[in-house]
Amino acid sequence: MNSADPTRTPRSRRERPAKPALSRAGIVAAAVHVLRTEGLGKVTMRRLARELDTGPASLYVYVRNTDELHAAVLDELLAEVDLSPAREPGGEWRERLTRLLTSYLEMLFRHPSLARSALTVHPAGAHYLDLVEALLVLLREGGVSDARAAWGVDLLLQYATAMAAEHAGDHPDSLDDTFTAIATASPARHPELARLGDVLVAGGGAGRLSWGFATLIAGIEAAPEPPVTGA
Amino acid sequence: MNSADPTRTPRSRRERPAKPALSRAGIVAAAVHVLRTEGLGKVTMRRLARELDTGPASLYVYVRNTDELHAAVLDELLAEVDLSPAREPGGEWRERLTRLLTSYLEMLFRHPSLARSALTVHPAGAHYLDLVEALLVLLREGGVSDARAAWGVDLLLQYATAMAAEHAGDHPDSLDDTFTAIATASPARHPELARLGDVLVAGGGAGRLSWGFATLIAGIEAAPEPPVTGA
DNA sequence: ACCTGAACACCGTTCAAGT
DNA sequence: ACCTGAACACCGTTCAAGT
Numbered sequence: 067m068n069s070a071d072p073t074r075t076p077r078s079r080r081e082r083p084a085k086p087a088l089s090r091a092g093i094v095a096a097a098v099h100v101l102r103t104e105g106l107g108k109v110t111m112r113r114l115a116r117e118l119d120t121g122p123a124s125l126y127v128y129v130r131n132t133d134e135l136h137a138a139v140l141d142e143l144l145a146e147v148d149l150s151p152a153r154e155p156g157g158e159w160r161e162r163l164t165r166l167l168t169s170y171l172e173m174l175f176r177h178p179s180l181a182r183s184a185l186t187v188h189p190a191g192a193h194y195l196d197l198v199e200a201l202l203v204l205l206r207e208g209g210v211s212d213a214r215a216a217w218g219v220d221l222l223l224q225y226a227t228a229m230a231a232e233h234a235g236d237h238p239d240s241l242d243d244t245f246t247a248i249a250t251a252s253p254a255r256h257p258e259l260a261r262l263g264d265v266l267v268a269g270g271g272a273g274r275l276s277w278g279f280a281t282l283i284a285g286i287e288a289a290p291e292p293p294v295t296g297a
Numbered sequence: 298m299n300s301a302d303p304t305r306t307p308r309s310r311r312e313r314p315a316k317p318a319l320s321r322a323g324i325v326a327a328a329v330h331v332l333r334t335e336g337l338g339k340v341t342m343r344r345l346a347r348e349l350d351t352g353p354a355s356l357y358v359y360v361r362n363t364d365e366l367h368a369a370v371l372d373e374l375l376a377e378v379d380l381s382p383a384r385e386p387g388g389e390w391r392e393r394l395t396r397l398l399t400s401y402l403e404m405l406f407r408h409p410s411l412a413r414s415a416l417t418v419h420p421a422g423a424h425y426l427d428l429v430e431a432l433l434v435l436l437r438e439g440g441v442s443d444a445r446a447a448w449g450v451d452l453l454l455q456y457a458t459a460m461a462a463e464h465a466g467d468h469p470d471s472l473d474d475t476f477t478a479i480a481t482a483s484p485a486r487h488p489e490l491a492r493l494g495d496v497l498v499a500g501g502g503a504g505r506l507s508w509g510f511a512t513l514i515a516g517i518e519a520a521p522e523p524p525v526t527g528a
Numbered sequence: 529a530c531c532t533g534a535a536c537a538c539c540g541t542t543c544a545a546g547t
Numbered sequence: 548a549c550c551t552g553a554a555c556a557c558c559g560t561t562c563a564a565g566t
Contacts, residue, residue: 088531111559120534123561132559182417186461190474195487198479198497202489216496217508221456230461231416248429256426258433262390265447266429277448277523283515292508319550342540352551354542361542 088118090128091140094138101139106179136183141191143180146173152200159208164279166200171275174230181230184210197223210286218286228235229275306371321359325369332370337410340370367414372422374411377404382432390439395510397431398457401508405461412461428454441517449517456513460506 086092096117097109112131115122129135148169151162174181188194198219205215246269251259259266317323327348328340342363346353360366379400405412407408419425422462429450436446476498490497 072454110557112557121534122559123534124530127530155383165547182413185416185459186413188475190478194475195478195482195490196559199487199490201480202493206489213496216493216499217505218512219497221509221512224456224459224463225323225452228416228455232455244419244425247421247426251426251430256430258437259426259430260441262433262447265444266450268447273524274448277520278452281449281452281516281520282513283516284519285514288515289508289512290518341538343538350551353540354551355549357541358549458556 067157078119088120088124088128090138093118093125093128093135094142097135097139098142101143101177101180106136106139106177106183109136111135128143133183133187136180137187137189138191140180140184140187141193143173143177144170144189144191144193144197147193147197148198149196149229152203159204160280160283161202163204163208163222163283164276166204167222167279168275170197170223171226171230174227175233178233181227181233182194184227185231205286208287211291213292214286217292218282221286222279222282225278310396319351319355319359321369323351324349324356324366325373326512328366328370329363329373332374332408332411335372337367337408337414340367342366364414364418367411368418368420369422371411371415371418374404374408375401375420375422375428378424378428380427380431383434390435391511391514394432394435394439394453394514396500396509397435398453399506401454402430402457402461405458408466409461409464412464415457415458416462436517439518441477442522444523445517445520448523449513452517453510453513456509460509 093114096114098110100113100117111122111125111129114135115125118125125135129138147166149166151166151169156162165199174184201219202215205218206212210218248259248266249263251263253260324345327345331340331344331348342353342356342360345366346356349356356366378397380397382397382400387393399409405415432450432453433446436449437443441449479490479497480494482494484491
């Protein structure tokens, strides 16, 4: 018994800064770091393995696959969303709801590549639950029925996420092509397009976004009650 | 002048079935075929090059990049959408609008992998213009103002596309995890989640979809007029 | 147990060189 | 001009083997 030293894993001290043991949290932290510095495109198993000074196979002990990793990253980023509009009773509920959603959307805009994956990969982490809870609180405050609120939350989050995802593509070529196609629409085959050309292309910015939120909220209030099939 | 034969490119007849000359249309057709048989995941430059009996570099003469290829495939598939509800005056406009959108959505459901890319890559092809035109016609018939219709079309298409994209992920693991997280929400930290648990998870099918369409249409009718900034 | 080297089967895109 | 072989710089995931 020559191992009297209580500090764990003494081993041979290397030049490297200690190489902390692998863990899910460590992997996700590294992933967030790579996301912030280089975008989601670089958040790959192989890249992270290099970052953590190991081989890609090692990560599969803690993460099921790349999609799950991205979901974990998203949940981490969700911590940045400002949920205070749901807590502090300042101002009208619709306006506070819009502020909260805008905060969510701004986070995704800061990491546009993440929005795409956010549409298909639903996180299951604590921060995601916090966000949904906050939205439900605000909708309830607005007198929205439970069934409407439950489905409405999905609609609102999906809209914000899709909005960010569209922006993420940001292929100026592709968008230009679409605009040109609309602008040069033949009045014979596409009379409405030709007539509305300007309006269709106009306003890609904040105005459209807040109109979208207002429209969704109005719809949630005005639409028929969802058919609640009790489980 | 020994080339009296009017048939072009006689060359040396090979075993291969003639190897038609490369063209953008041919590439897109091959891409659609691979999509139908193996999904968008296999619609890659390299795979298509193999399919067309050439090297991947050759495709770049006709297609800017992979995203543009996917957009072209989407526009091709858009031809499957049933636009008749916009032409035949049978039934209420809202109901016809929903039928048209459902047809669009069903197409994406048949090719779920395409929906994801449809969110970020806007097609500029003729079929896409046909679809937008049809939606505009129906909204106009419903007395929706031009500005509302212009922005509303985007909202409706985005909802349908995002719905299909979510379904596309189809990672049963990821969804199960989210459901479990909601079901086991702590009443202390997430009272609304705990209270509404059942309702939140309930109804992933057709009911939710048609509620979504109804909600959006109601919102478009009820929301404030968009601030039309004339170009 | 926990970890990993090496392998398998792929990618997008570019560019110098061929016809 | 139009086309392409070969190269560059990557991927996700698995599995047999090591400690």
